Every structure is written in structure tokens, then in C-alpha cells.
Amino acid sequence: MNLRTFRTFVNLFAGEVEIFLGGxxxxxxxxxxxxxxxxxxxxxxxxxxxxxxxxxxxxMIVGGIAIQISTVKRLSDGYGGYLYSSIAAISNSVAVFFETIEMIMYGTNWFEFEFLRVQSENPLMYFIGFMVFLYSGLMAILSILDLIFIVNKS
Incomplete structure (x- = not known):
């Protein structure tokens, strides 16, 4: 498996997971x-x-769909996917921005606060809030790196 195939697999898998998680x-x-x-x-x-x-x-759902479309367009048409990679980068960055605002206001317990409007010491909610933030951050980095790779390739 060469690097291009691996990158394609990672993009397709990450987009699917993001669509599934967000949805x-x-x-x-x-x-x-x-x-x-x-x-x-x-x-x-x-x-x-x-x-x-x-x-x-x-x-997050829009970002995952845009990553999927960009990867499939590159595989089928040879098209660079600038538009869809840009949409993915912007959409995932918006999700990270909103999560950062939530974490600044409520800490890693933002997930529970959004549901119940209470601040308790539930470790599961801390974990879920941090993992969603971490995954969104990774997806934003992945989509930005994909956009940079496309721009440098042309």
C-alpha cells in the first residue's frame, strides 16, 4: 500500500466516522x-x-460529507477537490471554534451543561465532552492538511 492509497483510506474512514459521530x-x-x-x-x-x-x-456532518465528496472526486475525476476540501476545513474549524467557546464557558463538562443546564461532577460527561472536542480538532487538522496538500499539489 503506497502513501496515496493510505491517505485516501484515512480520508474516507475519517469522513465516515465524522458523519456517523455527528449524526x-x-x-x-x-x-x-x-x-x-x-x-x-x-x-x-x-x-x-x-x-x-x-x-x-x-x-461536523457537513465537514464529513465534504471530506467524502472531495476524496471520491479525486479518485474518480482526478479533480483536486478545492471546493469540497475548503468546505470541510471551514466546517470543521467552525465546530472546533464553537466547542472552544463552550469549553471556555463551561469547561470539559460542556456536553452535560448543554443537555441539562447543570454543572455536576460526572466524569462520563467530562470524558464525552473532551473526546468530542479532541475528535473535532483532529478532523479540523486533517481537513486543513488535506487542503494544504491539494493546493501544494497543483
Whole structure:
């Protein structure tokens, strides 16, 4: 396996994981929000819709789709994929920017604060918030490096 094949595999895999992660968490979030009245009745918890949260995961989905399209366009047409790589870099950077704002305001516990509007010492929520931030950062770096590689190649 040469370097071009490996880079193609990494881009396709990373885009798929980003689409899955962003979509999965967004679907879970919207499902829980749609059941918020029942959750309040059964558990006494109030759940809130967060525009930051929705924007983060929609930009992750858009970034993953753009990475996928860029890679497939390069494989099939030989097209550089400037537009789609730029969209991926911008979209993933927006997600990291919003997550950074959330982490500045609420710490690594931003994930729980967006759901419940409380700050507790739940280690699982710290872990989830940090892992989503770490993965978004890695995807932003990957998409920016991919854009740099495309620009330098031409």
C-alpha cells in the first residue's frame, strides 16, 4: 500500500466516522429533546435545546460529507477537490471554534451543561465532552492538511 492509497483510506474512514459521530449524537440529542416532556414527568429533569450543540454537530456532518465528496472526486475525476476540501476545513474549524467557546464557558463538562443546564461532577460527561472536542480538532487538522496538500499539489 503506497502513501496515496493510505491517505485516501484515512480520508474516507475519517469522513465516515465524522458523519456517523455527528449524526448519531445529533439524532440522540433531538430524540431526547422531543421526549423532554416525558423525561420531565418521569425523572424530574428539564432538557433544553441548544443552538450551539446543533450547530456543532451539523457542521461536523457537513465537514464529513465534504471530506467524502472531495476524496471520491479525486479518485474518480482526478479533480483536486478545492471546493469540497475548503468546505470541510471551514466546517470543521467552525465546530472546533464553537466547542472552544463552550469549553471556555463551561469547561470539559460542556456536553452535560448543554443537555441539562447543570454543572455536576460526572466524569462520563467530562470524558464525552473532551473526546468530542479532541475528535473535532483532529478532523479540523486533517481537513486543513488535506487542503494544504491539494493546493501544494497543483
Amino acid at each position: 448519531y449524537i445529533l439524532i440522540i440529542f433531538l430524540t431526547i429533546i422531543s421526549m423532554s416532556f416525558s423525561m420531565n414527568q418521569f425523572f424530574g429533569m428539564n432538557l433544553y435545546l441548544s443552538r450551539f450543540f446543533v450547530a456543532i454537530f451539523i457542521s
